[in-house]
Amino acid sequence: MxxxxxxxxxxxxxxxxxxxxxxxxxxxxxxxxxxxxxxxxxxxxxxxxxxxxxxxxxxxxxxxxxxxxxxxxxxxxxxxxxxxxxxxxxxxxxxxxxxxxxxxxxxxxxxxxxxxxxxxxxxxxxxxxxxxxxxxxxxxxxxxxxxGCNAATGQYILRPLIAGGLIDLDEIILDLQCGVSGAGRSLKENLLHAELSEGTNAYAVGGTHRHLGEFDQEFSALAGRPVQIQFTPHLGPFNRGILATAYVQGEAKAIHAALAETYAAEPFVQVLPMGETPSTHHVRGSNFCHLGVVADRRAGRAIVVAALDNLTxxxxxxxxxxxxxxxxxxxxxxxxxxxxxx
Amino acid sequence: MxxxxxxxxxxxxxxxxxxxxxxxxxxxxxxxxxxxxxxxxxxxxxxxxxxxxxxxxxxxxxxxxxxxxxxxxxxxxxxxxxxxxxxxxxxxxxxxxxxxxxxxxxxxxxxxxxxxxxxxxxxxxxxxxxxxxxxxxxxxxxxxxxxGCNAATGQYILRPLIAGGLIDLDEIILDLQCGVSGAGRSLKENLLHAELSEGTNAYAVGGTHRHLGEFDQEFSALAGRPVQIQFTPHLGPFNRGILATAYVQGEAKAIHAALAETYAAEPFVQVLPMGETPSTHHVRGSNFCHLGVVADRRAGRAIVVAALDNLTxxxxxxxxxxxxxxxxxxxxxxxxxxxxxx
Amino acid sequence: MxxxxxxxxxxxxxxxxxxxxxxxxxxxxxxxxxxxxxxxxxxxxxxxxxxxxxxxxxxxxxxxxxxxxxxxxxxxxxxxxxxxxxxxxxxxxxxxxxxxxxxxxxxxxxxxxxxxxxxxxxxxxxxxxxxxxxxxxxxxxxxxxxxGCNAATGQYILRPLIAGGLIDLDEIILDLQCGVSGAGRSLKENLLHAELSEGTNAYAVGGTHRHLGEFDQEFSALAGRPVQIQFTPHLGPFNRGILATAYVQGEAKAIHAALAETYAAEPFVQVLPMGETPSTHHVRGSNFCHLGVVADRRAGRAIVVAALDNLTxxxxxxxxxxxxxxxxxxxxxxxxxxxxxx
Amino acid sequence: MxxxxxxxxxxxxxxxxxxxxxxxxxxxxxxxxxxxxxxxxxxxxxxxxxxxxxxxxxxxxxxxxxxxxxxxxxxxxxxxxxxxxxxxxxxxxxxxxxxxxxxxxxxxxxxxxxxxxxxxxxxxxxxxxxxxxxxxxxxxxxxxxxxGCNAATGQYILRPLIAGGLIDLDEIILDLQCGVSGAGRSLKENLLHAELSEGTNAYAVGGTHRHLGEFDQEFSALAGRPVQIQFTPHLGPFNRGILATAYVQGEAKAIHAALAETYAAEPFVQVLPMGETPSTHHVRGSNFCHLGVVADRRAGRAIVVAALDNLTxxxxxxxxxxxxxxxxxxxxxxxxxxxxxx
Missing domain, CATH: 3.40.50.720 (NAD(P)-binding Rossmann-like Domain)
Structure with missing residues (x-):
């Protein structure tokens, strides 16, 4: 029907x-x-x-x-x-x-x-x-x-960690690269090919990006207390894709386990084996989100990377x-x- | 089943x-x-x-x-x-x-x-x-x-024109740009991003590209006499796509009509309205081929452009x-x- | 001083x-x-x-x-x-x-x-x-x-050939790819990174590009009779560079010799050895123009390729x-x- | 002479x-x-x-x-x-x-x-x-x-802050995007245009990149105690350029002042006005390094961004x-x- x-x-x-x-x-x-x-x-x-x-x-x-x-x-x-x-x-x-x-x-x-x-x-x-x-x-x-496309990417990483009480809520940094289509079909000088290809830059630095409103709302509700992450988006010379790299303080193995469990039955969110990280090349044009976890050389710290296609x-x-x-x-x-x- | x-x-x-x-x-x-x-x-x-x-x-x-x-x-x-x-x-x-x-x-x-x-x-x-x-x-x-991917592109343009007796068989030039994936996943210096992005070059210039074997075979069979076109491929800084620009001597309107008729019932080959030309951006990742015809300012000459995705x-x-x-x-x-x- | x-x-x-x-x-x-x-x-x-x-x-x-x-x-x-x-x-x-x-x-x-x-x-x-x-x-x-930037590129190829009486004046085709900066810093949809990267298209097809005014003026003056070339520019996904591929009817060796002689003492125009063709990658950001000549497999036809940086x-x-x-x-x-x- | x-x-x-x-x-x-x-x-x-x-x-x-x-x-x-x-x-x-x-x-x-x-x-x-x-x-x-090219970029940001005692030495995160030429002219699958353009990924995640040896040596010597930063490089689809985004805990104004003073007389290192951040597009092919400082919405935290050309x-x-x-x-x-x- x-x-x-x-x-x-x-x-x-x-x-x-x-x-x-x-x-x-x-x-x-x-x-x-x-x-x-x-x-x-x-x-x-x-x-x-x-x-x-x-x-x-x-x-x-x-x-x-x-x-x-x-x-x-x-x-x-x-x-x-x-x-x-x-x-x-x-x-x-x-x-x-x-x-x-x-x-x-x-x-x-x-x-x-x-x-x-x-x-x-x-x-x-x-x-x-x-x-x-x-x-x-x-x-x-x-x-x-x-x-928000960035908001979705960050939440796929962080929601299970916050909900599980696995990370220090005051030390969350989300560094992100977003492809050009995230800015829409708008006629702005910085979106011209000649200005944008072959390089990169940060924007909305310091906590001014509007998707922080979503992070604040969702993470605070999950944690039952105010949570404010740090978030820096960058504009990359590619059309589709978001790569988010999160720096968190917690045990990498527990983090990986929580993500693997949360998304075990999900058709679109895939957790890579421990120690591997994803690439936006491998989700382009699709509805998949790939997640990877790596332990930092400093004990008690982990890096979690997510890749998805911002348009899909x-x-x-x-x-x-x-x-x-x-x-x-x-x-x-x-x-x-x-x-x-x- | x-x-x-x-x-x-x-x-x-x-x-x-x-x-x-x-x-x-x-x-x-x-x-x-x-x-x-x-x-x-x-x-x-x-x-x-x-x-x-x-x-x-x-x-x-x-x-x-x-x-x-x-x-x-x-x-x-x-x-x-x-x-x-x-x-x-x-x-x-x-x-x-x-x-x-x-x-x-x-x-x-x-x-x-x-x-x-x-x-x-x-x-x-x-x-x-x-x-x-x-x-x-x-x-x-x-x-x-x-x-061959280039051979397919050129034939979508030229077969109906040759079969219809619409063009001078001795004055056919096919100029073509092919994306990088056409060269396969081979480790060659000229396929590195640093060597290839942000520029372009011709290759196999002068009639040495192997896809000419297919053109010769097919066009000669169609024409009932030997036909040798001129063909220059270029390597473009994009992953998918072929854009072929053919210079032929014949009437643009008749050429457009022949293409439109040939492909009228085809699910994947689309002929644009007279005077419009296609772009590889608009066929990327798909099985479609777009064709366009324009009359040159010089009477009796036409340009026909085809776009398709070389991998698809x-x-x-x-x-x-x-x-x-x-x-x-x-x-x-x-x-x-x-x-x-x- | x-x-x-x-x-x-x-x-x-x-x-x-x-x-x-x-x-x-x-x-x-x-x-x-x-x-x-x-x-x-x-x-x-x-x-x-x-x-x-x-x-x-x-x-x-x-x-x-x-x-x-x-x-x-x-x-x-x-x-x-x-x-x-x-x-x-x-x-x-x-x-x-x-x-x-x-x-x-x-x-x-x-x-x-x-x-x-x-x-x-x-x-x-x-x-x-x-x-x-x-x-x-x-x-x-x-x-x-x-x-014009395209006009310069085409003339570096064709002036010595026309002046030397080396080619058929009625059968000159100039196929060209131009980088994005040639269109200037203008806010047009087709110049956005998302529309332009990873693909290519022809524009001003059929003899409508304004640089043809320059070609007509200069080539006709050189030849002492009206000369109208065919010219198709393409917009390539790169910021700087023009690659022009000319199809002419004449002897490749004589053409190469004429170019080599014309530019022998020129500081910025360089003629590659016979059979080699240039790349825009190798002139980017510079004032150099590289020229190459190849004989086609069909006798009496040659391909001449020029590369320069449109902005320089x-x-x-x-x-x-x-x-x-x-x-x-x-x-x-x-x-x-x-x-x-x- | x-x-x-x-x-x-x-x-x-x-x-x-x-x-x-x-x-x-x-x-x-x-x-x-x-x-x-x-x-x-x-x-x-x-x-x-x-x-x-x-x-x-x-x-x-x-x-x-x-x-x-x-x-x-x-x-x-x-x-x-x-x-x-x-x-x-x-x-x-x-x-x-x-x-x-x-x-x-x-x-x-x-x-x-x-x-x-x-x-x-x-x-x-x-x-x-x-x-x-x-x-x-x-x-x-x-x-x-x-x-190291990454090591230089990070040090332009962090040396004055460490030397000046302006930041928490245990909470330094350096997130970085590097252009392809940083990997040299080596024939590796992941450096092919088809694998690398139009997307991005992290590599050497978790503290394994060799440039950390330089950071450890230099920062520890400056601080007079062991300093271990967290460092994640990403491979971006551009040929030249490094953009480093540092997350530090300290006062943004003092940080900006320290950078401005340190580099006041330097011919190649330029500190942007407070609140502005640089782009790799604007240093490409040159020996300049641009630095920018922004205060985070969370008090006592700052983001410092550096851009330079890795090859220059x-x-x-x-x-x-x-x-x-x-x-x-x-x-x-x-x-x-x-x-x-x-």
């Missing part, structure tokens, strides 16, 4: 990635694609790589007829997203890929995003979309908030995984694509 | 690409993976991106039990391939990805490859694997010879497309993956 | 390249840097890689005091350039890097650029800046028009070479930097 | 970088180039980008006539280097770019490198080549040991800076090349 799907925000990279994944999904059918700035155009004009698909032309989201739509992916910029989503019929299930419903606390939202939330009652309703840890609530949810497991793949759950399907439907290497 | 598959030469890039595609194929099951230099290792040691698959460890090809194997992909280097294939049981269907059975004429083979052919009787038997043009013979074949449509995707035909399946099974952009 | 230099258009890539080269020039001192959209900013805010230089802040060009300025480089967009240059004091020598004074014929200018020329009398005055072929006139010039030899290096001549200096002053490999 | 220079190990990347820098050096003349595996070849066969230079062909190091040679750069692999250097005449000054004389303690050397040192008496003699901190001893030295400031540029000092020249001679951006 097929479910009818709409995508709002289809002209960005996460929108394109959703369509790529849905192209071979066994039970979803795309009924409407909205992108207000490109309404009226065929999808092939915006994303020529999708020209083989027989899909409806882009429309404005206001033009979508939601009768018969089972689920809507919303891949809009934050702030716009809450405005649009609050106007959608409540009969439609929604997976939001923006930042708008990730933080449950309106005060925290305003502190990190700079504007008061326009739909605070929906913040309460929204379920945080980190599938492996919110699976049951996602199954029952009407509105799921996709996580970090965003659109996660969104689809959640949508599968929300519609009662096998969670892996359409998501078992192998990574694209080389 | 599932078919049982073996892959010989599983530790190279075309082997990996076959496994990637088979990972989501509905009717093929991998029964054996051979790579003599890495026999005994788990696949994940050689290709960590495939670690999520539950596959047999690598063995030598001599260790494979071919009872129950329906079809074997052979992704070995040329010369080795003919030696191995001539020893395989004749009950097994074979798709060879090497150059060994592309040329039907033993004299031509020796001229281009420098050694006498070790299995000339099988050269006769082998069917040339350019699916769209040899479909019926492939369906009935026991041994199919996958084409140019090699392993083509091989799978042929295997589907040989086993009576839908030709597109496992091959409708959308391109991976960005 | 030091000469005082101004640069107008200092916030673009060719402006930055001029400053990079002038940083170690023995006899030039930068007195003023103009960039109207960034006036008031220190150079390091616009180009952090130049922060070690003790240079004046950016101003508007109208603010420059031209008293005491010996020579002004003008690196503005076309059309703007002619408007600004026509207002500069005639006591200042000018090297223009835009397209505005490359075409001597106002009709041709309007045909290629779409607007009537605002300073047609200066079109007459301007000397075409292809140093090796206009050296004497450049020495005496007040206004020199830098060539193709633009700012050429401009500096011309400025050296205009001020009576050694032509190579400040330009002998070795290529930056790897 | 010109000094006569030999380079042993001229066929690797650091050898090529030395030649690139010496090409425009005002007072050094290359008298001999040795590369035993490529002896007899012209330099242009090994490094086509240097073909414009009029240099002697490659010889074996045993063939070099050291009479009249003032200084020899030795760019050999470690272990080979100590064997060769111990046989060179003591009249020649030597700058060694290998790891062989960086560690003063033979026990430490053997622990990190796995073999007993073949010339322990020369370990004593050798001066550690971090110019800014060993300048006076380098001026007087006969043998200078170039530092991290290796061959440093070597030349030291050679200038050893021969009584201006330390900056030949080294003021501006970075090559874009």
């Amino acid at each position: 097929s479910h009818s799907i709409a995508i709002i925000g289809a002209s960005g990279y996460t929108g394109a990635e959703l369509i790529r994944l849905l192209a071979t999904h066994p039970a979803f059918e795309i009924a409407a694609l909205a992108a207000n700035s490109k309404a009226g155009q065929p999808l092939a004009a915006v994303f020529p790589h999708l020209r083989h698909l027989d899909l409806p032309d882009l429309v404005t989201w206001e033009e979508i007829d939601f009768d018969g739509i089972d689920l809507c992916f919303c891949a809009l910029p934050h702030k716009t997203s809450q405005e649009v989503i609050s106007k959608l019929p409540r009969t439609v299930k929604i997976v939001d890929l923006s930042a708008d419903f990730r933080l449950r606390d309106p005060v925290a939202y305003e502190a990190w995003y700079g504007n008061p939330h326009a739909a605070p009652e929906m913040q309460d309703e929204a379920v945080y979309g980190l599938t492996e840890f919110y699976r049951d609530r996602i199954r029952a949810a009407r509105l799921v908030a996709g996580t 497991k970090g965003s659109s793949g996660q969104a689809l995984q959640n949508a599968n759950l929300m519609l009662g399907l096998d969670e892996t439907a359409g998501l078992m694509l192998a990574p694209c290497f080389p | 599932s078919h049982s598959i073996a892959i010989i030469g599983a530790s190279g890039y075309t082997g990996a690409e076959l496994i990637r595609l088979l990972a989501t194929h509905p009717a093929f099951e991998i029964a054996a993976l051979a790579a003599n230099s890495k026999a005994g290792q788990p696949l994940a040691a050689v290709f960590p991106h495939l670690r999520h698959l539950d596959l047999p460890d690598l063995v030598t090809w001599e260790e494979i039990d071919f009872d129950g194997i329906d079809l074997c992909f052979c992704a070995l280097p040329h010369k080795t391939s003919q030696e191995v294939i001539s020893k395989l049981p004749r009950t097994v269907k074979i798709v060879d990805l090497s150059a060994d059975f592309r040329l039907r004429d033993p004299v031509a083979y020796e001229a281009w490859y420098g050694n006498p052919h070790a299995a000339p009787e099988m050269q006769d038997e082998a069917v040339y694997g350019l699916t769209e043009f040899y479909r019926d013979r492939i369906r009935a074949a026991r041994l199919v010879a996958g084409t 449509k140019g090699s392993s995707g083509q091989a799978l497309q042929n295997a589907n035909l040989m086993l009576g399946l839908d030709e597109t099974a496992g091959l409708m993956l959308a391109p991976c952009f960005p | 030091s000469h005082s230099i101004a640069i107008i258009g200092a916030s673009g890539y060719t402006g930055a390249e001029l400053i990079r080269l002038l940083a170690t020039h023995p006899a030039f001192e930068i007195a003023a840097l103009a960039a109207n959209s960034k006036a008031g900013q220190p150079l390091a805010a616009v180009f952090p890689h130049l922060r070690h230089l003790d240079l004046p802040d950016l101003v508007t060009w109208e603010e420059i005091d031209f008293d005491g300025i010996d020579l002004c480089f003008c690196a503005l967009p076309h059309k703007t350039s002619q408007e600004v240059i026509s207002k500069l004091p005639r006591t200042v020598k000018i090297v223009d890097l835009s397209a505005d004074f490359r075409l001597r014929d106002p009709v041709a200018y309007e045909a290629w650029y779409g607007n009537p020329h605002a300073a047609p009398e200066m079109q007459d005055e301007a000397v075409y800046g292809l140093t090796e072929f206009y050296r004497d006139r450049i020495r005496a010039a007040r206004l020199v028009a830098g060539t 030899k193709g633009s700012s290096g050429q401009a500096l070479q011309n400025a050296n001549l205009m001020l009576g200096l050694d032509e190579t002053a400040g330009l002998m930097l070795a290529p930056c490999f790897p | 010109s000094h006569s220079i030999a380079i042993i190990g001229a066929s690797g990347y650091t050898g090529a970088e030395l030649i690139r820098l010496l090409a425009t050096h005002p007072a050094f003349e290359i008298a001999a180039l040795a590369a035993n595996s490529k002896a007899g070849q012209p330099l242009a066969a090994v490094f086509p980008h240097l073909r414009h230079l009029d240099l002697p062909d490659l010889v074996t190091w045993e063939e070099i006539d050291f009479d009249g040679i003032d200084l020899c750069f030795c760019a050999l692999p470690h272990k080979t280097s100590q064997e060769v250097i111990s046989k060179l005449p003591r009249t020649v000054k030597i700058v060694d770019l290998s790891a062989d004389f960086r560690l003063r303690d033979p026990v430490a050397y053997e622990a990190w490198y796995g073999n007993p040192h073949a010339a322990p008496e020369m370990q004593d003699e050798a001066v550690y080549g971090l110019t800014e901190f060993y300048r006076d001893r380098i001026r007087a030295a006969r043998l200078v040991a170039g530092t 400031k991290g290796s061959s540029g440093q070597a030349l800076q030291n050679a200038n000092l050893m021969l009584g020249l201006d330390e900056t001679a030949g080294l003021m090349l501006a970075p090559c951006f874009p």
Whole structure:
């Protein structure tokens, strides 16, 4: 049986990635694609790589007829997203890929995003979309908030360690490299090939990256006390992929065991043998997350490295995984694509 | 119903690409993976991106039990391939990805490859694997010879023009850029990232590239007279993709019409609207080939550009497309993956 | 003795390249840097890689005091350039890097650029800046028009062949790959890293690229009859470099001899031994142009390949070479930097 | 007055970088180039980008006539280097770019490198080549040991902080990304473009990277007690550049002040304004090191980021800076090349 799907925000990279994944999904059918700035155009004009698909032309989201739509992916910029989503019929299930419903606390939202939330009652309703840890609530949810891509990566490393009481909560450092597509299809000088290829730099240094709002919320809830990690993202000269290197104080073997146990039955999160670390090359274009643990030469310290594809497991793949759950399907439907290497 | 598959030469890039595609194929099951230099290792040691698959460890090809194997992909280097294939049981269907059975004429083979052919009787038997043009013979074949990746790209452009008598046969120039994976996983100085990224160069200039053997064979047969094109490949700083730019003397509109008609019903070859040209970005990781035609400012001359992924449509995707035909399946099974952009 | 230099258009890539080269020039001192959209900013805010230089802040060009300025480089967009240059004091020598004074014929200018020329009398005055072929006139010039980067590359190949009557003038094809910086620091979607890395595409196909105006002008003048070449540029995923592959009908040995003789005494143009072809990797960041000739397998046809750095030899290096001549200096002053490999 | 220079190990990347820098050096003349595996070849066969230079062909190091040679750069692999250097005449000054004389303690050397040192008496003699901190001893030295490229980068950040007692010595984390050329011109699968572009991974995780030997030696000496930092290098898909991100516990303002004061008069080390961080793009191809300091949101913690070019400031540029000092020249001679951006 097929479910009818709409995508709002289809002209960005996460929108394109959703369509790529849905192209071979066994039970979803795309009924409407909205992108207000490109309404009226065929999808092939915006994303020529999708020209083989027989899909409806882009429309404005206001033009979508939601009768018969089972689920809507919303891949809009934050702030716009809450405005649009609050106007959608409540009969439609929604997976939001923006930042708008990730933080449950309106005060925290305003502190990190700079504007008061326009739909605070929906913040309460929204379920945080980190599938492996919110699976049951996602199954029952009407509105799921996709996580930040960096936030997902860090949590795959740190949640089991914090929950298990395995590490010093005051000494957590997360150093991360993110590929360019994480910044979206925006026309910024620093995203030009000539400025970005063949080098790297840090950004949002010192604790200003907005995904820290998610880390604070989730880790503090897990620990039952405030937890503030240190987090430095870097912009790498590659299109897809996040590599996160976490420095923690705890026993490496116990850490490895906790990760292995937590993810033993997970279809998408794989823990490498002790002492091995992953590479973003090996998850590119897929919904997999690879985790590795190494003991430091200094006793009681460990390094944990995670790799995933920011557009897939970090965003659109996660969104689809959640949508599968929300519609009662096998969670892996359409998501078992192998990574694209080389 | 599932078919049982073996892959010989599983530790190279075309082997990996076959496994990637088979990972989501509905009717093929991998029964054996051979790579003599890495026999005994788990696949994940050689290709960590495939670690999520539950596959047999690598063995030598001599260790494979071919009872129950329906079809074997052979992704070995040329010369080795003919030696191995001539020893395989004749009950097994074979798709060879090497150059060994592309040329039907033993004299031509020796001229281009420098050694006498070790299995000339099988050269006769082998069917040339350019699916769209040899479909019926492939369906009935026991041994199919996958084409060169550059050779496939050039033929998608030129076969309909030659067959239709639309261009001057003595003035055909094919200028081409190929991604790095086309050179395989070989340890050569010029394939190092430090030598290859951020620049480009021509190679095999002047008519020495071995894929010219295929062009000569196929185009001369089509034209009923000897045809020798000019062909210059370039090595580009990207992993996947071939962009071929053909300069021909003929009417652009007639050329566009011939291409559009030839490929109208083809699932994987798409002809862009007149005046548009394709990009390798938009076929990456997929089995699609995009074609575009532009009239030159000089009357009676046209430029035709083709883009495909050398590892997929140019090699392993083509091989799978042929295997589907040989086993009576839908030709597109496992091959409708959308391109991976960005 | 030091000469005082101004640069107008200092916030673009060719402006930055001029400053990079002038940083170690023995006899030039930068007195003023103009960039109207960034006036008031220190150079390091616009180009952090130049922060070690003790240079004046950016101003508007109208603010420059031209008293005491010996020579002004003008690196503005076309059309703007002619408007600004026509207002500069005639006591200042000018090297223009835009397209505005490359075409001597106002009709041709309007045909290629779409607007009537605002300073047609200066079109007459301007000397075409292809140093090796206009050296004497450049020495005496007040206004020199830098060539297009693709136009320079093609002319290094073709001028000696046309002048020597060595090739069929009606069968010249120039296929070319250009690095991203050739498109400037402009915010366009197709120049984003995510859209451009890991692939390639043709553009301005069919004879519409504006540098054809230069080819037509120069080659027709050389030949004494109209010459129209075919020309297809491609956009490659690298920042610096042009690789041009020319297909000509003539004797390869005679062609090689003509190139070797023409450039025997040239400090920056190097002809490789017969049968070898160059790579952009080996000229990156330098003012050198490498040329190679190969005979095709078809008698009477040759392939000639040229490599240079579009920002250096193709633009700012050429401009500096011309400025050296205009001020009576050694032509190579400040330009002998070795290529930056790897 | 010109000094006569030999380079042993001229066929690797650091050898090529030395030649690139010496090409425009005002007072050094290359008298001999040795590369035993490529002896007899012209330099242009090994490094086509240097073909414009009029240099002697490659010889074996045993063939070099050291009479009249003032200084020899030795760019050999470690272990080979100590064997060769111990046989060179003591009249020649030597700058060694290998790891062989960086560690003063033979026990430490053997622990990190796995073999007993073949010339322990020369370990004593050798001066550690971090110019800014060993300048006076380098001026007087006969043998200078170039530092590890990562080791140099980390020390530019950490030496002033340790010397000034500004940070907790037990909580120092150095996370680093290094470009591919840092691994040299070696034929390894993981250095192929197809394996390395478009992604990243950590390596030598957990305190096993040999440059830790240098950190331990230098930081412990500075602190007057054992100091062991945590250090994780990553391999980035770019050819040149190191970006090091240090996490330290101390006051950011005091840290910034200490760095600014330490490097105030240094020609090559530049401290950015408080709160700004550097990029490897902006030091590429140059001898500059950029440093930036940011306070973390958590009080008493700071992030310090350093960027330099591993082949220049991290290796061959440093070597030349030291050679200038050893021969009584201006330390900056030949080294003021501006970075090559874009």
